[in-house]
Amino acid sequence: MIERDGGALQRLRQNQSLQRLLGLVMGVAFGVFLQLGGVTRYDVIIGQLLLYDFTVVKVMLSAVAVGMVGVYLLVHLGLASLSIKPGSIGTTVLGGIIFGCGFAVLGYCPGTVAGAVGSGALDALFGGVVGILIGAAIFAELYPRLDASVLQRGNIPDTTIPELLGVRPGAVIVPMVILIVAVLYGIEYLGL
Amino acid sequence: MDWTPYLAGLGIGILSWFTFLLSGRPLGCSTAYARTSAMIERAIRGDSVLEKPYYRKFVPQIDWEWMLVLGIVIGAFITAIIQGEFALIWVPSTFEAAFGSSSLLRLAVALVGGVLMGLGARWAGGCTSGHGISGTLQLAIASWIAVAVFFVSGIIVAFLLYGVIAP
Numbered sequence: 001m002i003e004r005d006g007g008a009l010q011r012l013r014q015n016q017s018l019q020r021l022l023g024l025v026m027g028v029a030f031g032v033f034l035q036l037g038g039v040t041r042y043d044v045i046i047g048q049l050l051l052y053d054f055t056v057v058k059v060m061l062s063a064v065a066v067g068m069v070g071v072y073l074l075v076h077l078g079l080a081s082l083s084i085k086p087g088s089i090g091t092t093v094l095g096g097i098i099f100g101c102g103f104a105v106l107g108y109c110p111g112t113v114a115g116a117v118g119s120g121a122l123d124a125l126f127g128g129v130v131g132i133l134i135g136a137a138i139f140a141e142l143y144p145r146l147d148a149s150v151l152q153r154g155n156i157p158d159t160t161i162p163e164l165l166g167v168r169p170g171a172v173i174v175p176m177v178i179l180i181v182a183v184l185y186g187i188e189y190l191g192l
Numbered sequence: 193m194d195w196t197p198y199l200a201g202l203g204i205g206i207l208s209w210f211t212f213l214l215s216g217r218p219l220g221c222s223t224a225y226a227r228t229s230a231m232i233e234r235a236i237r238g239d240s241v242l243e244k245p246y247y248r249k250f251v252p253q254i255d256w257e258w259m260l261v262l263g264i265v266i267g268a269f270i271t272a273i274i275q276g277e278f279a280l281i282w283v284p285s286t287f288e289a290a291f292g293s294s295s296l297l298r299l300a301v302a303l304v305g306g307v308l309m310g311l312g313a314r315w316a317g318g319c320t321s322g323h324g325i326s327g328t329l330q331l332a333i334a335s336w337i338a339v340a341v342f343f344v345s346g347i348i349v350a351f352l353l354y355g356v357i358a359p
Contacts, residue, residue, distance in 0.1 A: 131306015
């Protein structure tokens, strides 16, 4: 597979202008799904964080289950490779806490805020997008100092759960998908 | 039972197959904001901005991910129009029910939330898409921790806002 398809895929992935077009097309699809799923709405996201509307969890967990199976299959066939984000307590946990505060106060995240703008939410445009741009600029300004102090603290293994456990991916994917389906079934059973 | 959230999740899951296959990358959104703020800063302050260590890592340019975020706006717009749900709104109804109908208050709160989110997403190295969907579907350890922290702190702050601060 790698020998037969790898060259064409490589060329496709390195074609910058084609990639920008693909990004736009995939973004339109992403926006359609986010809007259809209802997660571009402040009320739905806040409802999730206040634990009375589980739409966000339903969308995310079903996307993760479906995505996991296909992406690992592509990797197995040699048609894709994983792209694992590194982490540490200093980045993942501290940054995650700040993100969570923003999540609750803004009521959108960086993807859904763009969808909210598309659906006409002016608070998402003039508050959310403008704020995220300012926040990103603040981080860029602070980055050298943060990198020298907190960002490297408390290493988190730069790997996946199967690699950490030393098992084949399928040994984690199968139970994970079953677990996700069980959680979603439980959410429906409870009527959340 | 409403199947719409699951169909939306199915669509996003399948979309992630195509991003990995055709573009060799996971779905993510927050880097695009960092590149945009770098482009704005560059337009105001000139090329010296490019010397910032963070912008050497994330060069200010319109790339795949930037177009992806633009695409989200377009896709949501088309869908909202077709659904008949497109409406220019300043104050979402849940916010209005708890904090009143002042658009200035909502704008200020959203701005503060946006700053925290922009700062936190770059600090954590990803957002609800990059860590929350793409990272977890790859079974990345840092991403599972990140998404747990996003939701736990988000839930705590939402309960404080709506339970304690709301009049």
